[in-house]
Amino acid sequence: MLASRMFARGFASSSFQRGAKVAVLGAAGGIGQPLSLLLKLNPHVDRLALYDIVNTPGVAADISHINTNSVVTGHKGPEQLGDALKDSQVIVIPAGVPRKPGMTRDDLFNTNAGIVKTLAEAAAKYAPKAHLLIIANPVNSTVPIVAEVFKKAGVFDPSRLFGVTTLDVVRASTFVGQVKNSNPEEVKVHVIGGHSGVTIMPLLSQTGIKFSQDEIEKLTHRIQFGGDEVVKAKDGTGSATLSMAQAGARFTDSLLRALAGEKGIVEPTYVKSHVAEKDGVEYFSTNVELGPNGVKKIHDIGPVSDYEKKLYEAAIPELKKNIAKGVQFVNKA
Ligand SMILES: NC(=O)C1=CN([C@@H]2O[C@H](COP(=O)(O)OP(=O)(O)OC[C@H]3O[C@@H](n4cnc5c(N)ncnc54)[C@H](O)[C@@H]3O)[C@@H](O)[C@H]2O)C=CC1
Numbered sequence: 309m310l311a312s313r314m315f316a317r318g319f320a321s322s323s324f325q326r327g328a329k330v331a332v333l334g335a336a337g338g339i340g341q342p343l344s345l346l347l348k349l350n351p352h353v354d355r356l357a358l359y360d361i362v363n364t365p366g367v368a369a370d371i372s373h374i375n376t377n378s379v380v381t382g383h384k385g386p387e388q389l390g391d392a393l394k395d396s397q398v399i400v401i402p403a404g405v406p407r408k409p410g411m412t413r414d415d416l417f418n419t420n421a422g423i424v425k426t427l428a429e430a431a432a433k434y435a436p437k438a439h440l441l442i443i444a445n446p447v448n449s450t451v452p453i454v455a456e457v458f459k460k461a462g463v464f465d466p467s468r469l470f471g472v473t474t475l476d477v478v479r480a481s482t483f484v485g486q487v488k489n490s491n492p493e494e495v496k497v498h499v500i501g502g503h504s505g506v507t508i509m510p511l512l513s514q515t516g517i518k519f520s521q522d523e524i525e526k527l528t529h530r531i532q533f534g535g536d537e538v539v540k541a542k543d544g545t546g547s548a549t550l551s552m553a554q555a556g557a558r559f560t561d562s563l564l565r566a567l568a569g570e571k572g573i574v575e576p577t578y579v580k581s582h583v584a585e586k587d588g589v590e591y592f593s594t595n596v597e598l599g600p601n602g603v604k605k606i607h608d609i610g611p612v613s614d615y616e617k618k619l620y621e622a623a624i625p626e627l628k629k630n631i632a633k634g635v636q637f638v639n640k641a
């Protein structure tokens with residue numbers, strides 16, 4: 309029975325003996341709930357641990373009634389965090405406050421940096437070998453925060469830390485599909501850099517699609533500020549949750565399949581990277597091949613147009629500032 313289940317799930321050749329345990333931290337929130345729902349539907353998930361400081365018993369009870377072959381547990385409050393994390397192969401973190409109109413993602417730093425640092429400290433203690441998927445904003449800074457916490461604990465492995473920038477490529481496909489009247493599922497856009505405003509750089513020149521300069525400028529701006537569209541439309545009640553849940557579930561699924569031994573899986577993600585190191589930037593998103601140990605191969609930026617070179621020049625100082633802010637937050641006296 310177990311053997312046939314392993315075979316069906318493609319885990320026979322993986323380092324796992326079974327499907328994965330996935331923990332969601334911030335599971336009762338706007339992203340956390342639909343993300344947890346989608347993960348309950350994922351056949352690579354054996355155990356789903358839902359952690360939040362509020363409401364997880366209800367969310368877990370509700371999701372646990374879905375008749376897929378995984379076990380759901382709810383964990384509420386810091387004293388239950390260790391149990392949620394223990395034995396997790398993957399930890400997804402959408403815990404933290406969302407933007408209101410007029411705010412930048414960096415404005416969330418004061419609240420979310422502390423939340424992410426506390427959760428990272430627990431992850432370093434209870435699941436130091438887990439893969440960490442950071443959704444909480446500002447991603448440009450929260451990923452370095454997690455890295456610094458893991459370094460301090462002596463357990464940092466850059467191949468297991470990911471900033472989730474999938475929503476940027478999801479949006480890029482959608483917006484290009486709309487402009488070109490084509491199926492967005494078939495439009496692939498390499499989006500590089502970070503996850504805020506000018507640090508989000510869609511490389512439309514690599515799509516093989518012909519655009520006018522006006523289309524390029526409008527599409528680039530829309531992809532860079534897609535999050536603001538949702539914040540404005542939600543009018544003070546939050547930011548993207550449903551599209552983010554789908555994007556987060558897609559990235560988690562890609563990683564789980566790669567961990568299970570499936571080859572050739574590539575997703576863009578914000579990781580410790582060599583590609584912009586020459587410009588003093590330590591974390592950067594490009595397409596990344598995922599493998600049985602997380603990051604397998606970080607792809608280069610590839611050929612860019614003159615317009616995209618300018619985007620890069622504008623992004624670098626902002627990225628540097630965001631990264632330094634995260635690093636300093638953990639290392640301040
Ligand atoms: N990476 C990306 O592309 C995106 C990131 N985000 C970010 O995701 C984060 C969450 O957004 P929403 O779900 O809309 O917010 P939300 O406010 O609906 O949910 C956040 C959840 O985190 C929980 N939380 C707060 N402190 C916690 C702690 N110490 N431990 C565990 N849980 C804690 C809250 O109780 C709440 O349930 C925000 O920072 C937002 O900016 C949002 C959309 C896209």
Ligand SMILES: O=C([O-])CC(=O)C(=O)O
Binds near residue numbers: 407413445535536547
């Ligand atoms: O815009 C926000 O604050 C949330 C987010 O990161 C996104 O939707 O891309």
